[in-house]
Amino acid sequence: MYRRAVLAGLSFVSVVLGQQVGTNTAEKHPAMPIEVCTAAGSCTKENTEVVLDANWRWTHITTGYTNCFDGDAWNATACPDGKTCASNCAIDGADYSKTYGITTPSAGALKLNFVTKNDNGANVGSRVYLMASDTKYRLFNLLNKEFTLDVDVSKLPCGLNGAVYFSEMDEDGGMARFPGNKAGAKYGTGYCDSQCPGDIKFINGEANSEGWSKGAGKFGTCCAEMDIWEANLDATAYTPHPCKVGEQTRCEGADCGNGDDRYTGMCDKDGCDFNSFRMGVKEFYGTGMTVDTSKPFTVVTQFITDDGTDTGTLKSIHRFYVQDGKVIPNSASSIEGVDAVNHISDDFCKQQKAAFGDNNYFATVGGMAAMSKQLEKMVLVLSVWDDHAVSMNWLDSHFPTNADVAKPGVLRGRCDPEAGEPKTVEAAHPDAYVIYSNIKLGAINSTFAGGQ
Numbered sequence: 153m154y155r156r157a158v159l160a161g162l163s164f165v166s167v168v169l170g171q172q173v174g175t176n177t178a179e180k181h182p183a184m185p186i187e188v189c190t191a192a193g194s195c196t197k198e199n200t201e202v203v204l205d206a207n208w209r210w211t212h213i214t215t216g217y218t219n220c221f222d223g224d225a226w227n228a229t230a231c232p233d234g235k236t237c238a239s240n241c242a243i244d245g246a247d248y249s250k251t252y253g254i255t256t257p258s259a260g261a262l263k264l265n266f267v268t269k270n271d272n273g274a275n276v277g278s279r280v281y282l283m284a285s286d287t288k289y290r291l292f293n294l295l296n297k298e299f300t301l302d303v304d305v306s307k308l309p310c311g312l313n314g315a316v317y318f319s320e321m322d323e324d325g326g327m328a329r330f331p332g333n334k335a336g337a338k339y340g341t342g343y344c345d346s347q348c349p350g351d352i353k354f355i356n357g358e359a360n361s362e363g364w365s366k367g368a369g370k371f372g373t374c375c376a377e378m379d380i381w382e383a384n385l386d387a388t389a390y391t392p393h394p395c396k397v398g399e400q401t402r403c404e405g406a407d408c409g410n411g412d413d414r415y416t417g418m419c420d421k422d423g424c425d426f427n428s429f430r431m432g433v434k435e436f437y438g439t440g441m442t443v444d445t446s447k448p449f450t451v452v453t454q455f456i457t458d459d460g461t462d463t464g465t466l467k468s469i470h471r472f473y474v475q476d477g478k479v480i481p482n483s484a485s486s487i488e489g490v491d492a493v494n495h496i497s498d499d500f501c502k503q504q505k506a507a508f509g510d511n512n513y514f515a516t517v518g519g520m521a522a523m524s525k526q527l528e529k530m531v532l533v534l535s536v537w538d539d540h541a542v543s544m545n546w547l548d549s550h551f552p553t554n555a556d557v558a559k560p561g562v563l564r565g566r567c568d569p570e571a572g573e574p575k576t577v578e579a580a581h582p583d584a585y586v587i588y589s590n591i592k593l594g595a596i597n598s599t600f601a602g603g604q
């Protein structure tokens with residue numbers, strides 16, 4: 153992704169967070185079982201569940217109901233500095249369906265509503281993580297494996313992003329490494345991604361309160377990210393984003409890679425994306441197209457290693473779709489200067505960046521080999537969001553916004569660039585939602601009919 157603005161997505165004032173644990177609402181994780189499949193094709197169910205990210209939760213003074221953060225600013229009495237703030241403030245349990253519009257319509261399915269009216273006003277978007285137990289995230293090693301899920305984006309219009317991805321977060325949400333964090337994975341702490349987001353209110357067990365302005369503090373939180381699925385009704389991309397660091401790492405200043413520091417920071421913010429429309433095949437993905445987004449379908453992503461074993465190094469990332477029982481290979485590039493391939497590899501990234509005149513920071517940060525190490529212990533993230541920075545134009549419209557649309561790589565999708573403006577999309581499509589279901593991890597070609 154380009155940038156996620158979480159804080160700006162929260163439009164009700166009482167949502168604030170801390171790192172102690174509040175007791176006003178019991179935390180009860182919705183169940184979301186997955187399956188793990190062997191090469192022989194037998195699959196075993198795992199009783200996994202999901203947890204809401206800490207940033208969305210009500211946070212209050214540990215001993216009462218007073219907000220620690222009012223949606224704009226920190227309470228200076230409770231938060232004279234980040235450490236003190238973390239010891240004075242607690243995050244509480246979440247009412248998943250009522251407050252956040254997060255439900256499980258059937259076994260193994262998760263529905264995320266875009267706008268949810270609630271007692272505090274409205275919640276916009278959400279982000280949850282898959283858990284192996286009540287207190288630990290489920291770690292995924294994706295090498296020589298495939299990751300499969302069903303998506304329903306039929307009610308997810310232009311400007312929205314239903315995102316399924318992996319981030320290299322700590323299994324316990326950072327509790328062991330950062331003693332100031334008393335809440336841990338049970339309360340969705342320890343988020344990081346390749347954009348090194350600065351809108352995360354607690355990082356490394358401390359509040360990000362110092363220098364907080366316009367919805368971000370002075371620190372960011374970085375780690376490698378593998379975007380499996382960033383999509384809506386009209387656009388989709390899958391994108392590896394390696395980092396120079398091999399675990400969740402707090403950044404400050406140039407290391408966060410903001411603005412002019414984009415190509416010197418810890419992480420590859422651009423990533424190496426495969427977006428069929430951007431790669432020249434405009435009739436592949438959308439309503440009534442080869443992959444018909446007006447109805448559900450299956451998305452398969454394969455992580456192929458150089459020697460075909462679990463201990464090899466990542467060589468390429470492949471994509472298949474399955475719809476109405478038919479396997480649909482990803483579209484192949486039709487861009488001049490790029491081989492007609494339908495998967496991501498170092499060669500593809502090099503050719504694509506050259507053809508589009510983009511900086512190949514993906515290669516600078518270490519390319520597929522760097523991503524390979526980082527794919528060994530990833531946490532699964534499922535979310536829906538709108539984009540307060542650039543209106544999702546990087547995914548579904550043209551970007552950079554002021555660039556000539558005739559220049560290769562600028563056109564990303566058929567959406568109107570205005571459609572993704574948060575005020576517009578929140579007003580026009582409050583009832584938008586996405587459904588993710590039937591998550592499977594397995595040996596290559598083991599998780600979908602037609603794979604064998």
Ligand SMILES: *[C@@H]1O[C@H](CO)[C@@H](O)[C@H](O)[C@H]1NC(C)=O
Binds near residue numbers: 218219227228229230
């Ligand atoms: C800030 O927190 C203190 C307790 O530390 C509390 O007494 C005060 O009312 C809070 N201020 C606001 C504006 O909520």
Ligand SMILES: *[C@@H]1O[C@H](CO)[C@@H](O)[C@H](O)[C@H]1NC(C)=O
Binds near residue numbers: 596604
């Ligand atoms: C998986 O299936 C694809 C498509 O049928 C095939 O090209 C590929 O060789 C298979 N890979 C393995 C490891 O079986």
